[in-house]
Amino acid sequence: MKKLLMPALIAVIIIQLLTPICMIANKYHILRTGEEFMFRVSPVDPYDAFRGRFVALNARQNVRGAGRYGVIDVDPDGFAFISRITDERPAFGAYVKSGSRSWFTLPIDRYYMEDRLAPRAELRAWRREPREEAYVTVRVRNGELIISGLFIDGIAIEDILRNE
């Protein structure tokens, strides 16, 4: 029995190390291979003291309802929206898993940036001209959604801040 301890421990160590590595790999796999969509967003209160390291976002489409999965559709302007909410995992098409257990919410609430840039980015996005459209690009795969960029009028927020 004691002879088995060491191989078992080695196996557990490998699994323990692989778990966070797989989490990282999964994120980059979604960013590389996931289907890309654009969601309209509106940045929220930039003066929140707790939100320095990311830009707080609200998806423009106010979608709420019972169910864990939202089916993604694209409007004529090319922006994505949730066309249907369901409890069953959709067999076809792109869908996103809810950010909450009790009801459906789009898991688009934070865009992470460098610490020094995030508050400025939030302020810039909040003070944008009314004609300027703010949106995020996301990658979706098997219901998991990763935000890949925040844009104002088609220009990445990082580029805007760098040029200001």
Add this chain to the structure above:
Amino acid sequence: MKKERWLLKEIDMWRQTQLIDEKTAGTLRGLYADKKNISFMLVLFSIIGTLLISTGVILIGARNWEYFPMYVRVIIAFTPLAVSQSLAVFTVKKRYHSLAWRESAAILATASVFMAIAVVGQIFHLPGDYGVYVFTCGLLALPMIYILNAASPLTVYYWTILNWAALEQSPANALILFGLFILGALFVYIERNKATARLAYISWITVIAGFVMVLIMGTMLRNSLLLTALCFFVLLLSVEDLPEQMLMPLKFAGITGGLAVTAILTYEDMWSYRSYPVNAGGGVMTGIMLAIALFFAVRIFKRGKLKFLLVMSLILLCALRFLWAALDLSRSPYDFILMCVSNLAMLSIGVGFIAYGVKNAVLLQTNIGMAAVCALIVMRFFDSSMDILWRGIVFLLLGTAFLLVNKRILRKKKQPKQGETI
């Protein structure tokens, strides 16, 4: 500490009996007294120093976290995990006989799994889910309990699965939760022959975790929570043939919990509201728990009549509660009848304990019985839903019954004495 204190007393005694002279006694006293103080202060300052240095390192790290390149952050995330895993390997190889090493290595490995996953999530901005996070960490910590034969991660494991289950409630997850709980409780069963304080500790936490588990399962399966809790306590109470360290928490939780739930059921309000309709999952859960309790009850019949009667009366109360939910007996006059039955059940349990305690001159059982009867009397006295006249009549009847029983016991006690004199 205790050894040194003992030795100092011994030195005094040696001096008094003139086994050693004053000079030698003084040298010995100084040697052991000084050693004791130095080692205590040394440990205390070492702990404080280590804590302060570690906190300082964490704070400086946190202040400069954003300036670290990604690879440095990743190294920081994985270092504690790698160190704790190396320590686990070292422990298995060289220090497996030491409980302190095994426990320390296991809890460190568990904590570093939590830290590594959390920090990796923070560095890479991974979309997080608290339930999945604790569940993953719990599953990764579980093997350490068995491999390092360590009890400390067991509490963490129970906490993670219960957290996950409370957040992810569905009938299917009730079954998964039960399976996961068994994986933890199995460790306690394996350790049952080692009659140590550790066994008592893991038994206690398993009983507490088990109680929370059945409540979560009851919620998931939409079962009556009072029924679920009562079934669990009956099950604990019925178990036998285990070491005392394991039985103690089972008995304690079984008796106190069983009496507490029975006391709650003595209120008419507990029978007059409409319960969830009984479903297959809840029915099966109740059925299995009662069947196991009944199985154990039959086995203990010959060994302990009191325990058998206690378990059987609680099983009957469970069955009544199940029927109440299944047949919707919340309407009058069933609610009143069921309330009366539960009052009688509590009274008979209390009286049973007193009778057993008096007969065998066991104070604990007598006190439990008296506490149960007193609680019942106080509850009914302040029960505003019961008519004052009825309360008065019931109290009069009960008081008379008690006096009659007392009189009979006294008469019985006198009879053998008369025989002896003759």
